Every structure is written in structure tokens, then in C-alpha cells.
Amino acid sequence: AQKVTQAQTEISVVEKEDVTLDCVYETRDTTYYLFWYKQPPSGELVFLIRRNSFDEQNEISGRYSWNFQKSTSSFNFTITASQVVDSAVYFCALITTSGTYKYIFGTGTRLKVLA
Amino acid sequence: DTGVSQDPRHKITKRGQNVTFRCDPISEHNRLYWYRQTLGQGPEFLTYFQNEAQLEKSRLLSDRFSAERPKGSFSTLEIQRTEQGDSAMYLCASSSFVGSSHDQPQHFGDGTRLSIL
Numbered sequence: 001a002q003k004v005t006q007a008q009t010e011i012s013v014v015e016k017e018d019v020t021l022d023c024v025y026e027t028r029d030t031t032y033y034l035f036w037y038k039q040p041p042s043g044e045l046v047f048l049i050r051r052n053s054f055d056e057q058n059e060i061s062g063r064y065s066w067n068f069q070k071s072t073s074s075f076n077f078t079i080t081a082s083q084v085v086d087s088a089v090y091f092c093a094l095i096t097t098s099g100t101y102k103y104i105f106g107t108g109t110r111l112k113v114l115a
Numbered sequence: 116d117t118g119v120s121q122d123p124r125h126k127i128t129k130r131g132q133n134v135t136f137r138c139d140p141i142s143e144h145n146r147l148y149w150y151r152q153t154l155g156q157g158p159e160f161l162t163y164f165q166n167e168a169q170l171e172k173s174r175l176l177s178d179r180f181s182a183e184r185p186k187g188s189f190s191t192l193e194i195q196r197t198e199q200g201d202s203a204m205y206l207c208a209s210s211s212f213v214g215s216s217h218d219q220p221q222h223f224g225d226g227t228r229l230s231i232l
Contacts, residue, residue, distance in 0.1 A: 004157075033218045045158070045206070047220035091157050095218070101171045103148070103221075105157030 002027050004094050006106035013082050014114050021077045021109045023092030029053075033095040034068065034075045039108070040088040048090075051075060082113045117141070119224035121207050127230045128197060135193045136227045140209030147190050148221060149182055150206040151175065158206055164190060165212060194229075202231045 003026040013019045025034065036048040049059060051068050059066050063080045079086055089108040096102045120139045128134050140147045145166050150158035161180070162172045166187035176182075179198075184190040194201055205228075208221035 035220070037223075042225070043204070044225050045208075045221075045223040047222065050218060050220055052218060093157070101160075101163065103160045105159070107155070107157050 002029075002094060002096055002102050002104050004092050004104050004106035006090075006092055006109050008109045009107070010110040010112065012112040012114060015084060016081050018078060018080050019082050019111065019113075021079075021090050021092075021111065023075045023077065023106060025073050025075065025092070025094045027094060027096050029096040029098045031097070035093040035095070036066065036075075036077050037091045037093060037105075038088045039091060045091070048077075079111075082111075084113050084115050087111055087113045119207055119209050119222050121205075121224035121227050123227055124225060125228045125230070127232065129232050130197055130199060132197055133193065133195045134197060134229060135191055136205055136207075136229075138190045138192070138207030138209075138224060140189070140207070141222055142188075143211065144209035144222070145187065145212050146210045146219075147184055148208040148210070149190070149192050150208065152204045152206055152226070153202075161192075197229075197231050199231050202229055204228050 005024045032053045034051045037045045039045050049066055056068050065078045067076045089110045091108045092106045094104045122137045148163040149161040152158045160173050161176050162182050164184040167184050179195045182192045204226040206226045208223045210219040210221045
């Protein structure tokens, strides 16, 4: 079965704190892709990052960093020095393409950054 | 790049009526996807097109739902005989197509919010 679990429903932090959003996935496929999307209050999903199953390199982009660990089937997202504008719902997603196409989103983590 | 646009933004209708939504993808994107999102949930995949061909349909897509992309550009999603459970945000996304993979990021529209009275 293919599944994405975002166990944290809602997280509140104070501005400038670091925060990590967890994502755990399940798949039997050896080739798959993982994504993070941001959904601000305006509603439009915004692409943040993509990883394929063969690339376990962690990535840093400004205040954002991602930690991909196949051994634990996790693809966690850290925001350093959070800002109020980071307040949004963040979705982790898994794509597998063996057999039928599957694009599976987690239930999302709502991040509230308080001034 | 004008982004993905969806019309209307909000649709209110009575149970049993038919509704149609439109999605205009980013012009150079040949893949187009439809999702449904309910409150507190992530988007659920409904169907996708590569150019004008509908290549995959989720089991969520009952017989009352039909999607088309007649010229490989804009797409329409029609729901016939709407039910209360159809109330949701309907999202459209598009992406480019490289080889046979689905690893290109999807660009989402603002969605159409459907409310069934």
C-alpha cells in the first residue's frame, strides 16, 4: 500500500524559532518521488521541493532544509528562523508510477508562526 | 507564465444539479491533473490527461464525474446530479512532461470551491 503520514496536525511556534515538519511514507516501489508543497491561506498549493528515491542528498534552500532518509522512510522539512509568512499548511506527497499512477498527499501540517 | 487558472472560483448549487468547472493550464504544459480537497485533508487525485488523452482515473471518480481535454489545452470537469458529498475544493494542476516520469512539479490553480445546498 502507498501511504503518506504527517502525524503533526498543527504546530505553533514563535517567530525566529526553528521548526521541523515530519513526513513518513510507505511504498513497495523502488522508484518514487517525494514532494513538499505549501498551501498558504490564499489556497494555492506552491511547490517547494522534489526528491527521487535514488537521491538521498539533503538539500538546503535559504531557511528551508530537507532531510531524506530511506532507512526510516522519512522526508522531513525544517524551517530555520521561522517567520510569520511561513504560516501555512504544508503537504508532503508521494508519487509512484509502477502499475497505475498514484499521487498521494499527506493530510498536511498546519504551521502557525506567532509574532 | 500566467499560471493555472480555474473558473469559477466558487460555485453554489442545489443538490441534483449539474455543474461544470474549467481549468486553463500553463500553456506549455502537456499534463493536466484534477484533484479534490476537503477540509483538513490533502488533495485526492481524481484524473489526469497527457495532451488530450485521459490516461488515469481514480476510483474516486464515480460515473457522475466526467473530465475532458478536447484539444489538449483547457480541461473541463463535470459533475452530474450533484450530491452533498461532492462539496469540496476542486483543484487543477499542470506540469511539463519529461520522458515517462511524473517527477515534474505540478503547478496548481486556486481551485473551484463547490458548495451543495
